[in-house]
Amino acid sequence: MAKKTDVTVEEKLRALYDLQLIDSRVDEIRNVRGELPLEVEDLEDEVAGLNTRLEKLDADLEVIDQDINTKKNLIEDAKASIKKYTEQQKNVRNNREFNALSKEVEFQELEIELAEKQIKEYKAQIEQKKEVIEQTRERLEERKNHLNHKKSELNEILSETEKEEKALIEKSKEFEKQIEERLVKAYKRIRSNVKNGLAVVPIERGASGGSFFTIPPQVQMEIAGRRKIITDEHSGRILVDEDLAKEEKEKMNEFFSSF
Known part of the structure; x- marks a missing residue:
């Protein structure tokens, strides 16, 4: 040449x-191909984001469950203390000791009341988070299906054109060398x-x-x-x-x- x-x-x-x-x-x-590759990329990012959100929501549920168990244990401890102080009241020597134990019993009852209120709040949070989880899972499923459809569409176009595009790019480089x-x-x-x-x-x-x-x-x-x-x-x-x-x-x- x-x-x-x-x-x-x-x-x-x-x-x-x-x-x-x-x-x-x-x-x-x-x-x-148009915007298909970008659409697929955006959908992949969205699916990844929804999965991360679900993981965080599940982790939040575990923390709330642990908090509920902690409060239940606190209630059991408080009940045991009330029983102990009530028994001690039977053997007091004066009113001062009796009143002191009564205050301990009252304090434990308030602890139980507060813990039960907190458990109720935690359970409401669980219901709320479960609702969000359900909505997120539905959204995730819908986005996954859409992603699979777009990927299939893109792969179909790529399978039809990839070989030709690659050959054309090589040919383009050949012509560039002649100029x-x-x-x-x-x-x-x-x-x-x-x-x-x-x-x-x-x-x-x-x-x-x-x-x-x-x-x-x-x-x-x-x-x-x-x-x-x-x-x-x-x-x-x-x-x-x-x-x-x-x-x-x-x-x-x-x-x-x-x-």
Whole structure:
């Protein structure tokens, strides 16, 4: 194969237009996928977040259960103390001792009352958290199903297009090697600055492809001569003549149809 320096302007133009056709085909494939990969990623994050929330809610329930058991033990201890103080009251020697024990009994009764109130509150919290857990599980199940559907949709598209996209990207790199670096950089810069990614366009009905700006006849003749690389003064796109574009499209369509 000839060195890059030996490549004619026409060959460069053909290589650039072929590169454009390949990259546009890759753009089409990626447009078919659209926002699906991002949707799948967002759904995966949401599912992970819901699982984390469920784990925290379950952990909260365990803590509340432990708190209830602690209060139940406190009640049992308080009842045992009341029984002990009541027995001691039978053997007191004076009113002062009796009153002191009565105060201990009263304090333990208040402890029992407070613990029972707290247990009631804990049980209400459990019911509330169980309701939230149920809602979260329903949401998680719905999101999982949606995620599986989107993953299936994405995998189906990937299975249809992955092989073609990979081959096209490799082909794109091959064409880049046939073009001098400054032209490849210019091509990529133009591509990144235009909405549709078209950096190389043919002349159509006297205007650059996709625009309404007419190309002067003299410039059209120069483009058809294929002796220098000419850009559109309005959009900055590289221009090729209609015949060259047609020939390269036919050639590349054969390549695309092989997938």
